Amino acid sequence: MTHRIAVIPGDGIGKEVMPEGLRALEAAARRFGIDLALEHFDFASCDYYAAHGQMLPDDWFEQLKDADAIFYGAVGWPETVPDHISLWGSLLQFRRRFDQYVNLRPCKLLPGVKSPLADRKPGDIDFYVVRENTEGEYSSVGGKMFEGTDREVVIQETVMTRTGVDRVLKYAFDLAQTRPRRKLTSATKSNGIAITMPWWDERVKAMGVHYPEVSVDQFHIDILTANFVMHPDWFDVVVASNLFGDILSDLGPACTGTIGVAPSANINPDGTFPSLFEPVHGSAPDIAGRGIANPIGQIWSAAMMLEHLGHQDAGQAIVDAFEAVLSEGDPTVLTPDVGGHGTTETLGRAIAARI
Amino acid sequence: MTHRIAVIPGDGIGKEVMPEGLRALEAAARRFGIDLALEHFDFASCDYYAAHGQMLPDDWFEQLKDADAIFYGAVGWPETVPDHISLWGSLLQFRRRFDQYVNLRPCKLLPGVKSPLADRKPGDIDFYVVRENTEGEYSSVGGKMFEGTDREVVIQETVMTRTGVDRVLKYAFDLAQTRPRRKLTSATKSNGIAITMPWWDERVKAMGVHYPEVSVDQFHIDILTANFVMHPDWFDVVVASNLFGDILSDLGPACTGTIGVAPSANINPDGTFPSLFEPVHGSAPDIAGRGIANPIGQIWSAAMMLEHLGHQDAGQAIVDAFEAVLSEGDPTVLTPDVGGHGTTETLGRAIAARI
Ligand SMILES: CC(C)[C@H](C(=O)O)[C@@H](O)C(=O)O
Ligand SMILES: CC(C)[C@H](C(=O)O)[C@@H](O)C(=O)O
Numbered sequence: 001m002t003h004r005i006a007v008i009p010g011d012g013i014g015k016e017v018m019p020e021g022l023r024a025l026e027a028a029a030r031r032f033g034i035d036l037a038l039e040h041f042d043f044a045s046c047d048y049y050a051a052h053g054q055m056l057p058d059d060w061f062e063q064l065k066d067a068d069a070i071f072y073g074a075v076g077w078p079e080t081v082p083d084h085i086s087l088w089g090s091l092l093q094f095r096r097r098f099d100q101y102v103n104l105r106p107c108k109l110l111p112g113v114k115s116p117l118a119d120r121k122p123g124d125i126d127f128y129v130v131r132e133n134t135e136g137e138y139s140s141v142g143g144k145m146f147e148g149t150d151r152e153v154v155i156q157e158t159v160m161t162r163t164g165v166d167r168v169l170k171y172a173f174d175l176a177q178t179r180p181r182r183k184l185t186s187a188t189k190s191n192g193i194a195i196t197m198p199w200w201d202e203r204v205k206a207m208g209v210h211y212p213e214v215s216v217d218q219f220h221i222d223i224l225t226a227n228f229v230m231h232p233d234w235f236d237v238v239v240a241s242n243l244f245g246d247i248l249s250d251l252g253p254a255c256t257g258t259i260g261v262a263p264s265a266n267i268n269p270d271g272t273f274p275s276l277f278e279p280v281h282g283s284a285p286d287i288a289g290r291g292i293a294n295p296i297g298q299i300w301s302a303a304m305m306l307e308h309l310g311h312q313d314a315g316q317a318i319v320d321a322f323e324a325v326l327s328e329g330d331p332t333v334l335t336p337d338v339g340g341h342g343t344t345e346t347l348g349r350a351i352a353a354r355i
Numbered sequence: 356m357t358h359r360i361a362v363i364p365g366d367g368i369g370k371e372v373m374p375e376g377l378r379a380l381e382a383a384a385r386r387f388g389i390d391l392a393l394e395h396f397d398f399a400s401c402d403y404y405a406a407h408g409q410m411l412p413d414d415w416f417e418q419l420k421d422a423d424a425i426f427y428g429a430v431g432w433p434e435t436v437p438d439h440i441s442l443w444g445s446l447l448q449f450r451r452r453f454d455q456y457v458n459l460r461p462c463k464l465l466p467g468v469k470s471p472l473a474d475r476k477p478g479d480i481d482f483y484v485v486r487e488n489t490e491g492e493y494s495s496v497g498g499k500m501f502e503g504t505d506r507e508v509v510i511q512e513t514v515m516t517r518t519g520v521d522r523v524l525k526y527a528f529d530l531a532q533t534r535p536r537r538k539l540t541s542a543t544k545s546n547g548i549a550i551t552m553p554w555w556d557e558r559v560k561a562m563g564v565h566y567p568e569v570s571v572d573q574f575h576i577d578i579l580t581a582n583f584v585m586h587p588d589w590f591d592v593v594v595a596s597n598l599f600g601d602i603l604s605d606l607g608p609a610c611t612g613t614i615g616v617a618p619s620a621n622i623n624p625d626g627t628f629p630s631l632f633e634p635v636h637g638s639a640p641d642i643a644g645r646g647i648a649n650p651i652g653q654i655w656s657a658a659m660m661l662e663h664l665g666h667q668d669a670g671q672a673i674v675d676a677f678e679a680v681l682s683e684g685d686p687t688v689l690t691p692d693v694g695g696h697g698t699t700e701t702l703g704r705a706i707a708a709r710i
Contacts, residue, residue, distance in 0.1 A: 076546070083546035083575075084553050092547070116585050118473040142512070142550040152517035156550040157497070162507035191431070191438035192447070192601060195497040195511040198439050220438075222601045225580055226609030230471050246547060246577045247602065254581030 002035040003309050006067040006274065010045050011086075012283025013293035013344075014073025020348025021071065021298030024318055027355040028306060032314040039067070044090035046077035055081075055089030061097060065273060069305050070094065072278040073298065077285060088140070091278075095133050098273035100266035101164065102171045103131035103245060104304075105280060107232075107252030107262070112326035113338060115257040117229065125256050127235040130172040131245020133266055135164045136196075138242045160196050160241070162203070169207045171269055172239035176214045183236035184208075186218045187244045200241065224248070228255055253280060260293075260337045263300035265308060277305040294335040295348045296322050321354035357390040358664050361422040361629065365400050366441075367638030368648035368699075369428025375703025376426065376653030379673055382710040383661060387669040394422070399445035401432035410436075410444030416452060420628060424660050425449065427633040428653065432640060443495070446633075450488050453628035455621035456519065457526045458486035458600060459659075460635060462587075462607030462617070467681035468693060470612040472584065480611050482590040485527040486600020488621055490519045491551075493597045515551050515596070517558070524562045526624055527594035531569045538591035541573045542599045555596065579603070583610055608635060615648075615692045618655035620663060632660040649690040650703045651677050676709035 005025075009018035022038070029036050041063070042048055043056050055075075057063070064070060075090045076083050094100065109115055109125040142156035176184040186204045190197040201218060208216050219227065221244050227234060228248065232255050240248055253262035262280040279297025287293055299322055307315035325333065325347070333350045334340025340347075360380075364373035377393070384391050396418070397403055398411050410430075412418070419425060430445045431438050449455065464470055464480040497511035531539040541559045545552040556573060563571050574582065576599050582589060583603065587610050595603055608617035617635040634652025642648055654677055662670035680688065680702070688705045689695025695702075 082553070084549035087546040088549055116472055118471060138547045140549070144550075144554070150517055154515045154551050154554045156513045156548060158511045158513065160509045162505055189598070189601075191442040192493045192598070193511060194439035194443055194495070195499075196509050198437070199499070199509045222605035223614075225602055225606040226614050229584060229606065229609045230614070243544070243547070246544075247580055250577035251580040251584065251606075254584045259578075259581050259585070 002037050003068045004037045004039065004066065005305075006064050006070045007038050007040045008044050008070060009073040010075040010283060011047070011077045012074060012285055012288035013281070014075065014283050016288070016291060016293050016344050017279065017295040017298040018073045020295035020344055020351075021302050023348050023352040024299040024321070024355060025071070025302040025306070027352040028302070028314040028318050031317065031355060032311060034306070034311055034314060044075055046075075046081045046086055049081050049086065049089070055086055056093065064094075065098070067274040069309060070274050070276040071302065071305060072276050074279065074281065074283040076283045079285065092138065094276055095266050098268055098276070099134065099270070100268045100273070100276055101132065101134045101168055102265075102267040102269060103133040103249070104265045104267060105129045105131065105249040105252070105262060107249070107256055108258065109256045110258060110261070110326055111323055112329050113257045113261070115255065117232070117255055120232070125232040127232075127252070128175060128237050129245055129249040129252055130168065130175060130237060130239045131249055132164065132168040132240070132242050133245075134242070136160055136242035158196050160200065165200060165203045166207060169203060169239060172237055173207055173211045173214055176237040177211060179236055181236045182214050184214050184216045185224070185235055185238045186216065187221050187224050187238060187240035187248060188218060189221045189244075191220060221247070225251055228252060232256075249280065261296035261300065263297055263304050265301070265304045267308065275308055277301040277308070291343045291345065292335050293344050294337050295344050296351070299348070299351055317355055318351075322351045324354055325350050357392050358423045359392045359394065359421065360660075361419050361425045362393050362395045363399050363425060364428040365430040365638060366402070366432045367429060367640050367643035368636070369430065369638050371643070371646060371648050371699050372634065372650040372653040373428045375650035375699055375706075376657050378703050378707040379654040379676070379710060380426070380657040380661070382707040383657070383669040383673050386672065386710060387666060389661070389666055389669060399430055401430075401436045401441055404436050404441065404444070410441055411448065419449075420453070422629040424664060425629050425631040426657065426660060427631050429634065429636065429638040431638045434640065447493065449631055450621050453623055453631070454489065454625070455623045455628070455631055456487065456489045456523055457620075457622040457624060458488040458604070459620045459622060460484045460486065460604040460607070460617060462604075462611055463613070464611045465613060465616070465681055466678055467684050468612045468616070470610065472587065472610055475587070480587040482587075482607070483530060483592050484600055484604040484607055485523065485530060485592060485594045486604055487519065487523040487595070487597050488600075489597070491515055491597035513551050515555065520555060520558050521562060524558060524594060527592055528562055528566045528569055531592040532566060534591055536591045537569050539569050539571045540579070540590055540593045541571065542576050542579050542593060542595035542603060543573060544576045544599075546575060576602070580606055583607060587611075604635065616651035616655065618652055618659050620656070620659045622663065630663055632656040632663070646698045646700065647690050648699050649692050650699050651706075654703070654706055672710055677706045679709055680705050
C-alpha cells in the first residue's frame with residue numbers, strides 16, 4: 001500500500017528544513033519498507049501569493065483531499081503579506097476544511113537540549129498538549145462599528161459547539177487513558193470568561209464520567225502558565241481551547257528548551273480527510289536564508305506522521321535517531337541553537353544516516 | 356489631608372494577609388506622617404454571599420465611591436460559590452464600575468527569592484505588565500443556543516473600543532517614557548484572532564507616533580509567553596488586552612519566583628473613582644487557615660497604594676523593608692514558600708519593624 005504525501009514547504013525556514021524532513025522520512029521509509037508517493041506543492045506560501053494574489057489556488061481542496069497526509073513546513077512572511085492574511089488563507093483553512101480538530105503537541109525534555117528552567121533533566125518533563133483546532137477563539141465572526149471614529153467598537157466572537165468540544169475532549173481522555181499516569185488537565189478561565197469557559201468545564205465533567213480511571217484537574221489559564229514554569233512535572237495530558245492550546249503549546253516547548261524543535265500533528269481522527277504535520281516553529285524571518293535553522297521540528301513531525309499512518313516502529317526510529325545525535329553533541333553537526341556550528345543540512349544528514 | 360482607605364479582606368488567605376498589609380501600611384504612615392482613615396468592609400466575600408445571597412450590598416457603589424483607594428485582599432471560595440459568580444459579583448464589578456482601566460503589575464527578581472529559571476539574578480528581570488482592565492475578552496455578552504442538545508452552540512464576544520484601547524496604550528507609552536530603556540512590547544495574536552487583534556496592532560502604531568522616543572515591538576501571545584521564559588531580560592513595559600495581560604501577569608511573576616508575593620494596582624488614572632490595590636495571588640483555598648501565607652503581596656500592594664496617593668517615599672520605604680528582610684533570609688521569620696518556617700505574622704511583623 002502506497003501512502004500519498006502532499007509536501008508543502010511554505011515560507012522562510014519552512015523551505016530550508018523541509019529537505020531535511022524529507023531526507024529523514026525517506027530514510028525511515030527505506031529501512032522499514034514503507035511505500036511513499038510524495039507530491040510537491042508550491043502554494044500556501046507568500047511567494048505564491050505574490051504571483052497569484054491569493055495563498056491557494058481555487059481548487060486546493062480537490063488537489064489535497066485525497067492525500068493520506070500533508071507534510072507542511074511553515075507559512076508567513078509578514079514583510080510582504082500580513083500574517084492574518086497568509087495564515088487565514090492557508091494553514092487555518094486546512095485545519096478547518098479538513099476538520100483536523102485535534103492539534104497534538106508533545107513537550108518533552110530531550111537529552112542534549114538545554115532547558116531554561118533550573119534543575120530539570122530528561123524524564124522530568126514529558127507531556128502532551130491537546131488543542132482544539134477548528135473553532136473557539138479563532139473565529140471569523142465579528143466586525144467593526146463606527147470605524148475610524150472615536151466611537152469605534154471592534155467585536156470578535158468566540159464560538160464553541162458541543163460537537164466541537166466533546167470530540168476533542170474525547171480524544172484527550174482517550175490519550176490520557178493510554179499513558180501510565182492517566183492524568184488529564186483542562187485549561188479554562190471560568191472566573192473571567194464567564195460564558196464559554198464554565199461551559200467547557202461542564203463538558204469536561206460530563207466526559208469524565210466515561211473515564212473513571214483518568215484523574216482530572218482544572219486550572220485557570222493564568223495560573224496554569226505559571227505552573228508550566230514552576231511545576232512542569234505535574235502534567236501528563238493537557239487539553240485546551242484553540243487559543244489556550246496555542247499558548248500552552250509554545251510555552252511548554254519553551255520550558256523544555258525545545259521550541260525550535262517541537263513538532264505538531266493536526267489530526268482528523270475520523271480519517272475522512274488528510275491530517276497535517278508541521279513543526280511548531282514558524283517561518284522565522286529573522287534567521288531565514290542562512291541555512292542554520294534546526295531541522296528537528298520538521299523531522300520529528302515526519303515521525304508523528306509515520307506513526308499516524310500506522311508505522312510506530314518507523315516513527316520511533318526517527319525519534320531515537322535525533323535523540324542519539326543530540327546526545328552525542330558533536331558541534332560540527334549541531335545547529336547554533338543547540339550549541340553547535342553546523343548547518344540545517346549537517347544536522348539533517350547526521351540524523352538520516354543514523355536512521 | 357486624610358486619605359480614606361476602604362479595606363476589603365475578602366476570602367481565604369485574603370483575610371490572613373490583610374492584617375499584615377495594614378501593619379506595614381500603618382508603620383509607613385506613622386513614619387512619614389501620613390494621615391489615613393481606614394474603613395473596614397466585610398462584603399465582597401463568600402461569607403457575605405452565604406449570609407446575603409449576593410456578593411455585595413445594593414448600595415456598594417455609594418459606600419465605596421468616595422474612598423481615595425481600596426485596599427483589597429483576595430476573593431473566591433469555589434467550594435461554596437463558583438468563581439465566575441464570586442468574581443463577577445465583586446472584583447470585576449469594581450474594576451468596571453470604578454473604571455480602573457489599568458491593571459499594573461511589576462515583575463521583578465527579588466533578592467532572596469528563588470527563580471525557577473536557570474542562571475538569573477536580581478537586576479536581570481525587571482519589567483511591568485500593563486493590562487487593559489475593563490473590556491476585551493472579559494465581556495458579559497454572549498449566550499447559548501440549542502442548550503443541552505447535541506447542537507449546542509456557546510458564544511462569547513470580545514468587545515474592544517477605541518476609547519478603551521487608546522487610553523491604556525497611552526498609559527503604557529507614558530510609563531515606558533519614564534523608564535531608562537524606554538521600551539514597549541505589545542502582546543497580540545493577529546495571525547489567529549484576526550478581527551480584534553490586528554486592530555489593536557493598528558492602535559499601537561497610531562499611538563506610537565506621539566512617542567518617538569519609545570521603541571515598540573510586538574509579539575504574538577504564544578511566542579511571547581515562550582520569551583518570558585527564554586528571554587525575560589528583553590522586557591521593560593508590556594501592554595496587553597485583559598486576557599493576555601491576565602496571563603502575562605501571572606507568568607511573569609512565576610518566572611521571577613514571586614507569584615506568591617506580586618502586587619497589583621487597578622488604577623483609574625483620571626482620579627474620578629478610587630483605585631484598587633491587591634496581591635496577585637488569589638484566596639488560595641489550599642493553604643488558607645494555616646497562617647503560613649506570605650503577606651508580601653499584600654504589603655507590596657500597600658506600597659503601590661501609597662505611591663498612587665502621592666507618597667513615593669513611603670512606598671519605597673515599604674519595598675526597601677521587605678527586600679531587606681528577604682535578603683537577610685532568617686528562616687524563623689520567613690514563610691515556607693520562601694524557605695523559612697515562620698508564619699504570616701512573623702514575616703509581617705519583621706517587615707513592619709523594619710519600616
Ligand atoms: C480572579 C480573576 C477574575 C482575576 C482576573 O482574571 O482578572 C485574577 O486572575 C487577576 O488576575 O486579577
Ligand atoms: C501561525 C498561527 C496562526 C498558528 C496558530 O496560532 O494556530 C501557530 O501559532 C500555531 O500554533 O500553529
